[in-house]
Each structure stands twice: as structure tokens, then as C-alpha cells.
Amino acid sequence: MDSSVHLDNVVMQFGEFTAIQKTDLQIESGEFFSFLGPSGCGKTTILNMISGFLEPTHGDVKIGGQSMRGVPANKRPTSMIFQNLALFPLMTVAENIEFGLEVRGVSKAERKKASDRLLELVALDGSGSKKVTELSGGQRQRIAIARALAVEPRVLLLDEPLSALDLKLRQHMRAELKDIQRKTGITFIYITHDQGEALTMSDRVGVMSAGRLQQVADPITLYRDPHTSFVASFVGENNGIEGKVLSLNNGMAEMDCGQLGRLQGRVHNTVKAGDQATLFIRPEHFRLQAEDNMLTIPSKIEEVNFEGAYLTLNANTAATKLAIQLGAHQFSESLVAGADISLSYKVEDAIILGAAEYV
Amino acid sequence: MFNQLKARFGSGLAVGVIGMIAIWIIAMVVLPQLLMVDYSFRPNLLPADIGGPKDVYSLVNYQTLFTNKIHLEIFFKTIWSSVLVTGLTLIVSYPIAFYLAKVATPQKAALCLVLLIIPFWINEILRTFAWYIILAYKGPLNALLLWLGFIHRPIRFLSGDGGVLIGMVYAYILFMIFPIYNAIESLDTNQIKAARNLGAGWIRTHWRVVIPHAKPGIATGCIMTFMLAAGSYAVPSILGSPGSRWFTQIIYNWFFEGGDWNQGAAYAFLLLVICIGFIALVMRVFKVGLGDIAK
Ligand SMILES: Nc1ncnc2c1ncn2[C@@H]1O[C@H](COP(=O)(O)OP(=O)(O)O)[C@@H](O)[C@H]1O
Ligand SMILES: [Mg+2]
Numbered sequence: 001m002d003s004s005v006h007l008d009n010v011v012m013q014f015g016e017f018t019a020i021q022k023t024d025l026q027i028e029s030g031e032f033f034s035f036l037g038p039s040g041c042g043k044t045t046i047l048n049m050i051s052g053f054l055e056p057t058h059g060d061v062k063i064g065g066q067s068m069r070g071v072p073a074n075k076r077p078t079s080m081i082f083q084n085l086a087l088f089p090l091m092t093v094a095e096n097i098e099f100g101l102e103v104r105g106v107s108k109a110e111r112k113k114a115s116d117r118l119l120e121l122v123a124l125d126g127s128g129s130k131k132v133t134e135l136s137g138g139q140r141q142r143i144a145i146a147r148a149l150a151v152e153p154r155v156l157l158l159d160e161p162l163s164a165l166d167l168k169l170r171q172h173m174r175a176e177l178k179d180i181q182r183k184t185g186i187t188f189i190y191i192t193h194d195q196g197e198a199l200t201m202s203d204r205v206g207v208m209s210a211g212r213l214q215q216v217a218d219p220i221t222l223y224r225d226p227h228t229s230f231v232a233s234f235v236g237e238n239n240g241i242e243g244k245v246l247s248l249n250n251g252m253a254e255m256d257c258g259q260l261g262r263l264q265g266r267v268h269n270t271v272k273a274g275d276q277a278t279l280f281i282r283p284e285h286f287r288l289q290a291e292d293n294m295l296t297i298p299s300k301i302e303e304v305n306f307e308g309a310y311l312t313l314n315a316n317t318a319a320t321k322l323a324i325q326l327g328a329h330q331f332s333e334s335l336v337a338g339a340d341i342s343l344s345y346k347v348e349d350a351i352i353l354g355a356a357e358y359v
Numbered sequence: 360m361f362n363q364l365k366a367r368f369g370s371g372l373a374v375g376v377i378g379m380i381a382i383w384i385i386a387m388v389v390l391p392q393l394l395m396v397d398y399s400f401r402p403n404l405l406p407a408d409i410g411g412p413k414d415v416y417s418l419v420n421y422q423t424l425f426t427n428k429i430h431l432e433i434f435f436k437t438i439w440s441s442v443l444v445t446g447l448t449l450i451v452s453y454p455i456a457f458y459l460a461k462v463a464t465p466q467k468a469a470l471c472l473v474l475l476i477i478p479f480w481i482n483e484i485l486r487t488f489a490w491y492i493i494l495a496y497k498g499p500l501n502a503l504l505l506w507l508g509f510i511h512r513p514i515r516f517l518s519g520d521g522g523v524l525i526g527m528v529y530a531y532i533l534f535m536i537f538p539i540y541n542a543i544e545s546l547d548t549n550q551i552k553a554a555r556n557l558g559a560g561w562i563r564t565h566w567r568v569v570i571p572h573a574k575p576g577i578a579t580g581c582i583m584t585f586m587l588a589a590g591s592y593a594v595p596s597i598l599g600s601p602g603s604r605w606f607t608q609i610i611y612n613w614f615f616e617g618g619d620w621n622q623g624a625a626y627a628f629l630l631l632v633i634c635i636g637f638i639a640l641v642m643r644v645f646k647v648g649l650g651d652i653a654k
Contacts, residue, residue: 051556053552053555072555073552073555073556074555074556074557074558074559074560075558078556079556079557080552080553080556082549082552082553083549084547084549086547086549086550086552086553087553088550088553088554088567088568090571090572091567099554099557099559099567100557100558103557103558103559103560103563104558147557148557150557151557151558
């Protein structure tokens with residue numbers, strides 16, 4: 001069955017305010033797709049348009065190729081897991097899970113069978129008669145998943161479902177969600193402001209900022225090849241060095257970075273000579289020994305943190321602060337606060353992005 | 360309370376304040392009621408006979424109701440009509456309360472609440488007379504309906520129970536709207552969305568999610584409306600016809616026309632007791648606890 005979701009040039013306005021700028025996006029059938037962005041950037045609004053709680057001001061939402069315009073929320077093949085779960089507190093666990101089936105007129109015996117099966121899927125067998133309020137946070141989370149799956153949706157919408165859980169449980173639930181997605185083959189549309197969550201679980205991620213989709217890519221591409229300054233700084237840690245583009249040559253550019261001198265990096269075609277731009281270098285791309293084709297930035301260590309497998313340094317340069325991550329084997333007695341070091345990076349590892357967007 | 364007051368104002372003032380409150384409650388609330396209870400068990404005698412050999416306690420006044428077929432009929436009709444008023448008020452109020460709590464923007468809701476409250480600054484008697492004018496045989500409502508072609512000859516709204524029902528629904532609507540509004544307001548909107556999302560239509564969403572949550576508010580509103588309706592005097596005497604007499608009117612007659620306070624008191628207590636019993640029964644049936652209502 002075609003469970004693809006197509007946001008066909010949708011725009012969402014609330015009065016004068018445009019919450020979602022014109023967006024065109026195809027989410028494939030059976031894909032695990034995440035929207036990643038800071039709070040207030042419009043993620044929930046997108047889910048509300050897909051689930052039918054909001055009609056887009058312009059454009060159309062298509063599920064399985066069919067236009068959803070005018071189809072009310074209760075008739076759409078979507079199921080949502082809410083940010084606060086929104087379990088029904090006056091119903092038992094089983095009644096919660098069976099609610100969607102009850103609506104569809106499924107017989108009591110069939111409903112019971114379905115809720116038993118789903119409780120097993122989320123590893124909560126036998127808790128059907130419990131009250132929702134008797135469950136822990138993680139258990140409620142799973143009931144919400146079971147309830148959403150009970151109606152056999154084609155598209156499951158998840159609105160920051162793990163944000164209320166503690167770190168350990170969150171990581172565990174990530175694996176479980178991924179597992180459930182694989183088993184069921186349902187299209188998952190996942191919303192989060194946590195980049196770790198988005199990168200570990202998704203087939204593709206759409207990074208959003210202020211109602212605009214900045215970049216859509218698989219997690220590795222997103223991390224290695226961000227297309228905008230926003231994506232470069234929002235996804236993973238990054239060091240940004242401001243400067244002015246001097247010259248371009250074969251996908252590489254040279255920048256005048258003031259007191260740091262001339263630095264080079266990869267560049268995308270929208271950047272022109274003379275533009276203000278930012279050179280991004282990830283903390284793990286710095287080396288202490290320069291090799292061929294490396295550039296060096298002199299700096300002074302401010303702080304050293306030993307983290308076990310790796311160590312992190314904060315260093316001051318003439319222009320800006322840098323965060324550095326080194327493998328533990330590179331640790332030496334000379335790495336102490338106040339020591340002068342030269343930080344080197346491979347030119348291909350740095351990326352230069354203009355203030356303008358690259359599409 | 361005494362200790363708190365004593366700590367703050369010293370024992371002299373504390374005793375004074377507590378004493379005054381006690382006198383207030385005893386003299387103004389408890390004693391008159393006790394006196395009425397006392398009255399209701401004694402016969403109606405000439406002043407000379409009071410305290411004499413004929414002045415004995417008995418249930419005679421209470422038995423009167425059950426031997427007077429007309430009064431008994433009016434009694435049950437009052438209870439039944441009050442149930443009807445409560446039901447009608449609920450039907451009218453629930454959508455309004457839901458709209459105010461969940462649909463309207465905060466500004467619109469505030470405006471609507473003000474518009475609902477302002478008419479209630481006007482005295483109940485005046486408001487009821489306004490309805491008398493509206494519902495009159497040659498009044499504006501009939502004129503409008505005739506003009507719109509819904510009816511071919513005027514309706515006598517005021518000759519049956521219709522006028523009384525309409526008047527009471529209007530008189531007590533706020534007592535129903537506010538508790539329900541408060542209850543629905545406290546419902547997480549995502550619950551409604553979740554029900555919709557799982558495929559529930561509007562009726563089921565209300566039946567399974569909104570109403571169960573609002574049940575304490577609905578119960579509070581119904582109890583208040585029922586008690587007010589059963590004890591109402593102004594509305595039935597203004598909008599009622601001879602055929603739609605309210606039990607309160609009978610009680611009034613015993614007190615001020617029959618001059619038989621003993622009989623009147625007995626009737627009043629019967630009404631109170633039966634109403635409370637009825638409410639307790641209904642609360643049982645709908646599984647509402649006292650604690651829910653006090654919330
Ligand atoms: N119903 C609405 N009316 C007006 N503004 C809204 C409405 N819903 C959301 N917004 C605005 O749209 C923006 C995006 O909101 P939302 O989608 O909830 O963000 P996110 O889920 O990414 O935190 C916010 O600025 C929010 O204030
Ligand atoms: Mg949100």
C-alpha cells in the first residue's frame with residue numbers, strides 16, 4: 001500500500017504570521033523521516049496539517065497520492081503520538097488501546113485480541129486492566145505507541161514523544177521505536193529538537209528553522225555536507241570562523257579570516273568572491289600534528305577535559321574560541337591549560353557557507 | 360481557628376470574633392430552621408391554645424400532603440418539571456460551555472461571558488416579566504414566527520408549562536454554564552485531538568472523552584439548577600398559568616393566605632427532603648461522589 005506523504009507546496013499562515021513557508025516535500029512509503037528544528041520553528045504545525053487538525057492556507061497534503069483537502073482528522077489514515085501523550089486518564093490501559101477499534105465498530109472479542117497483541121509488542125503484557133495513572137513514564141509512552149498502532153495507520157506521526165523521558169529510557173525507546181518501524185513498515189514522521197535523536201533513528205532528516213525547511217538529507221550527508229550555516233551549527237557541534245571570501249577555485253575557496261590569516265575550505269556554488277562567509281570545522285577534525293594539505297591555526301589551551309575514550313579542549317585563538325575533540329591516545333602531559341598549540345585541519349574537512357542559502 | 364486568631368489578635372478579640380460568628384450562625388441560620396422544624400410537627404392553634412393541652416407533637420402536617428390529591432399531584436409535577444428544566448438547561452448550556460472553553464479564542468470567550476452575565480445584573484422579576492412580554496399571545500415572538508411563516512396562528516406559550524420552562528431555563532442557565540465551562544476548560548485539548556485522531560466523530564468524542572471529564576461540573580450544574588428550579592417562586596408565579604402551579608406557590612399559600620405556618624413548614628421540609636433524596640439517588644446512578652462536586 002502506498003503510504004507516502006507529499007507536502008505539495010504547502011503554506012500555513014495564522015493571520016499575518018506565516019508559520020510554514022512554502023514547502024514541497026515527498027516522504028516515501030515506509031520511510032522513517034524526522035523534522036529537526038528548534039522549539040517554535042513550526043514542527044507541530046506540519047504534523048497538524050498532515051493529521052488534519054489544520055488545513056494548509058495554500059497547497060495540499062497528499063497521503064498515498066490522494067489529496068487530503070477537506071478530509072477531517074478522524075477520516076485520515078494517520079495516527080499521532082502527542083508530545084504529552086494525551087492518554088485518556090479515565091479509561092484503563094486496554095480501553096485506551098482499543099478506543100480506535102471501538103470507534104470502527106470492531107467487536108469486543110476482536111478488540112481484546114488486538115490490545116493483547118499490541119501490549120505484547122510493547123512488552124507490557126497483562127497490564128490491560130491497569131489505570132493509566134498507575135504506569136510509569138516509560139510505560140505510558142509505550143501505551144501511547146500501542147494505542148496509535150491499534151488503528152493500523154498508514155502514517156504514524158510522533159511529536160517529540162521521548163522528550164519527557166530520562167536519558168537512559170530515551171535511548172532505549174529510540175531503539176524500540178526503530179524496531180517497531182522496521183516490523184510494521186509504517187511511514188514514521190518524527191518530530192524532535194534533539195539532533196541526536198534525529199540522526200540515530202531516521203532514514204532522512206528535514207532540518208527546519210523559522211518555518212522554512214533548510215535541508216533534507218540522510219543523517220550522514222546532513223552531518224558531513226550541511227548546506228546552510230544554520231544546519232552546520234544546529235546539527236552536531238561545530239566551530240564557526242567568520243571571514244570574507246577572497247577567491248574560489250575548483251570547489252575550494254580561500255577566506256580572509258582577519259587575525260587568523262588566510263584559511264581554506266570546501267565551498268558551494270552560491271558563495272562568491274567578496275561575500276561574508278563562515279568557515280565551519282567540526283571539533284573532531286582538528287589535529288595536533290600538521291600533515292600534507294593541512295592548515296594550521298595557532299591557539300592557547302584554556303581548558304582540558306578528559307572524557308575516557310576522548311578528550312575535549314577549549315582553546316582561544318586571536319579571533320575566536322574553538323572546541324576540539326581528540327582521541328584519548330593523543331593525550332600528552334603537555335596538554336594543559338595555558339599551553340600554546342597549533343591546531344591543524346584538512347582543507348576538505350572545512351566547509352565555507354555564506355549567509356545566503358544554498359538550495 | 361481560635362488559636363490562629365488568638366496568635367494574631369490576642370485572646371480578647373479572638374473570643375469576640377468567634378462569638379459574633381457563632382451568634383450569627385446560630386441566631387440567623389440554625390435557630391429559625393429549628394423553629395420551623397418545631398412548627399412543622401405542631402398543630403396550628405389559636406394563640407390562646409399554644410402551650411395548652413392541644414399543643415402536642417404529631418406527624419399530622421406531613422400526612423396532609425399525602426391525603427390531598429391535588430397538592431400531591433402538584434408536588435410530583437414540580438419535581439418532574441424541575442427535572443425537565445434541568446435537562447433542558449443542560450442541553451442548552453453544554454454546547455455553549457464547550458464553545459467557550461475549547462472553540463472560541465480567549466478574547467471571544469471573554470466577550471461572550473460578559474454578554475451572558477450582563478442580563479443577570481437585572482433583577483430576576485424584571486427579567487421574567489421581559490419573557491412574559493416576549494411570550495405573550497400578541498407578543499413579539501409570535502409576531503416573528505408568524506411573519507417568518509413558521510406558524511399560522513399565534514401559540515399560547517403562557518397557558519401551559521411552556522412559559523415556565525423557558526423562563527426557568529433562562530433564569531438558571533448561568534448556574535449550569537459556569538461549572539461545566541470550568542470542567543471542560545481543565546480538559547487537555549490534546550485529549551480531544553487524540554480521540555479525533557483515532558477516528559472518533561464529534562458525538563463519540565464528547566460521549567467518551569469530554570463528558571466523562573466534565574461529569575463533576577455537569578453534576579454541580581444540574582444539582583444547582585434542580586434545587587433552584589424546585590424552589591423557584593417568581594418564575595412560575597409570573598409565567599405560569601393556573602394549570603402549571605409550582606409547589607412553592609402552595610407553600611406560600613399556607614404561610615400567607617392560609618395563615619397556617621405549621622402546615623407550610625411541613626410542606627417546605629418535605630420538598631427539601633425529597634429533593635435531597637432525589638439528588639442523592641441520581642448521583643448514585645451516575646456514580647458521582649460528593650468529593651467530585653466539591654472540587
Ligand atoms: N493556532 C495557532 N495560531 C497562531 N499561531 C500559532 C498557532 N499554532 C502555532 N502557532 C505559531 O506557529 C509557530 C510554530 O509553532 P509550532 O508548530 O508549535 O512549533 P514547534 O512544534 O516547532 O515548537 C509558533 O511561533 C507558534 O506560536
Ligand atoms: Mg511542538
